[in-house]
Amino acid sequence: MVVMPLLLLVAGSAAVAAAARRTPAPAPLLLVAVGLAVSYVPGVPSYTLDPHVVLPLLLPPLLYTSATDSSYLDLRAQLRPVALLSVGYVLFATFVVGWAAYVIVPGLSLPAALVLGAVVAPPDAVAATAVARRVGLPSRITTILQGESLLNDATAITAYKVALGAATGEGATWAGGIGEFLLAAVGGVGVGLVLMAPLHWLRTHLTEPLLQNTLSLLIPFVAYGVAEQAHASGVLAVVVVALYLGHRAWEVDFATRLQEEAVWKMVAFVLESAVFALIGLQLPIVLKRLGEYEGGSAAWYAVAVFLVVVVARFVWVYPATFVPRLLSARIREREDNPTWRGAMVTSWAGMRGVVSLAIAFAIPSSMPDGPRNLIIFLTFTTVIGTLVVQGVTLPPLIRMLKFPGRNQQAETLAEANAQAQASRAAETRLDELLSDERNALPPPLADRLRMVLERRRNAVWERLGQVNPVTGESVDDTYRRLSREMISAEREVFVRLRDHRYIDDEMLRALLRRLDLEEAAAFREAG
Missing domain, CATH: 1.10.287 (Helix Hairpins)
Structure with a gap:
């Protein structure tokens, strides 16, 4: 039966993720390690990563919950560096990694090597979000990494389709690929823009919180499915809709927000845990399919590709961080001065994840078995390598670089001032309402309303006390x-x-x- 292995996967991954919270190890790494170990236990079911399930069923909700937690205003403020990473870096990594694989691996054609480059090019939204939460990155860097991971899948999937067409002899050209990318990007954004207002209208006009939250669970799949049917980017459609709904979430009633927060936290926890466990469980399947490339040569190819992936990000990030400021006075005026420490963390926080594996497993059988199996193996080792090496060392790297901590007192003062202004507005409104005889209340009840305001206003100031x-x-x-x-x-x-x-x-x-x-x-x- 399919149900029992699925239940075991969800229950086991949730248990490991919960245990990880009591250890210094990041949950993604522990999940991958346990998945690797469990995959060799006799009697454990074979978990095959089906790209037809992962991409349309797992990617939309993970993107949606990550995007709704992001700030539209912060992303808009960091649009230039986000675009340089989500589009420029992905294309750069596709060509660099592809060319390196073509030179290193005997017999691997350039189109097949570029397929590998496109597959391993995008850092994963799940990995980036999970690590960012754990290590407490500075807000600007976190915004850039989250924005990159939300948008880069669209670039990578389009580059993958073009390279795959060339590798399988379907006659795809890079000029056609550029047109396909523009069509996918414009179409995905367009679908998101068309859907976001009607979906928000439905959310604000449904009166039952259960119905509103049911709609909330369906939204990412609707946006993704409509965009894919229109041959546009489902990834971009989900992100656009989620950013808009997150930005306007204050217009939904409180009961819906309370339920929605709890529901999506649970969904994200279960999916993220299962996704990383699946990565570890794939190892036996990958090794069985390696074929002619097995042995020491495959290990050398894996190490070489991993090193190229890591170095290529440094080669792109540092110039992309500092060169635009040197060339544009407008950028120098509008944006804060970046630091080498921020560029270092951005370069090192390039973990790959389940999206790369899902794309690799989606390579059709029309590609020769040797290159196809090697691409899957190298994708797997790159994902594991970035999660283990970069995921383990990222927290100590951030501590070593000694980023300035958040100014808690300044944040508390800003919160207290905001609360004071809101309380004054509420008090004024209460006086207006109570002056109308239709709103007459006994004095004790009117005083209770004022006490609630007073308590809320004072609670923030009291945090500054001894x-x-x-x-x-x-x-x-x-x-x-x-x-x-x-x-x-x-x-x-x-x-x-x-x-x-x-x-x-x-x-x-x-x-x-x-x-x-x-x-x-x-x-x-x-x-």
Whole structure:
């Protein structure tokens, strides 16, 4: 049965990812390592990475959740460096890696080598996001890496199709490839622009949070599918729609936002965990298909391609970071001065992931078995090499470079000022409403509304206060702890009353939900 292996994959990968949170090792690396080990255990089912499943079913939701968490305004501010990486670097890496493979591997044609270059060219959205969350990169670098990983798949897939056509004798030309890329890019953006407003209108006009969240789960697949049917870039369509919906998320009601955040966190956790576990589980399949290239020569090819991939990113990133500033006074005026440390991290944070493997496994059988199997093997070793070597060393590299930390006090002051302005506006609106006799409230209830505003306004300022000399807690930590203790006491009473049949389970659930919302509010106010 297919169901049991799938359940084992999801449950096992989730367990490993949860365990990784208690270790210094990044979750992607631990998942890949465990997947490699488990793949050799007798009796373990064979997990085949089907590109017809991975690309249309896994890539859209992963791109969607990453894009909705990104900032449209930040990405727009960093559009030039993002474009240089997501388009310029991918094409550069395709040609450099392809040419190197053509020179290094005897008998490998140039078109087949360029197929390999296109497959391993794009850093992966999942890998970049997972590592960026863990190591706490500076915001500008994180924005650039996330923007690159969101958009570079479209470039790589188009370059792959052109190179594949040449390798299989289908008569594709690079001039035609440029036209195909432009059509895919313009079409993907166009589909996203057409879909984003109607989808947002649906989200804001559906009155049931469950329906709204069902729509939310369908959106990435709809955008991807419509674009692919139009022979446009499904990747770009998903990203455009997700950026717009994330930017306008404040217009959706609070219940939908609360549910949606929880749902997408769960979806992203399960998919990311399963994706990295799948990478490790592919090793036996890859080795079985290696054929004529197995042995020491294959190992040498793997090391050489990995080194070319790593070096090529440095060769592109440093000039792309500093040369435009030297040539354009406008760039010098509008953008902050980049540092060599930022370029170093951007160069080193080029992990490859499951998208490269999915594209490699999608190479049709019309390509000769030898080159096809070698491309899959070299893709696999490059993905593993970048995840292990760069993923392990990236956190200590960032610590060694001593990036300036975030100014927590300045951020808290900005938050407090924003909250003060919002509270004043709310207070003014409350006075206007209470002056109307149709909104008359007893004084205790009106005072309660004002107390809520006062508490919200003061909560941020209190974070700047001193720590408790007895417990060492900050003010917000103490507030959070006491709130939870009070709510826990109430919760125990409700459960005891249910057990004694004074209230039924339906009433218990309603009361517990109210406490859950209060606890969430207390946590947010204090945190």
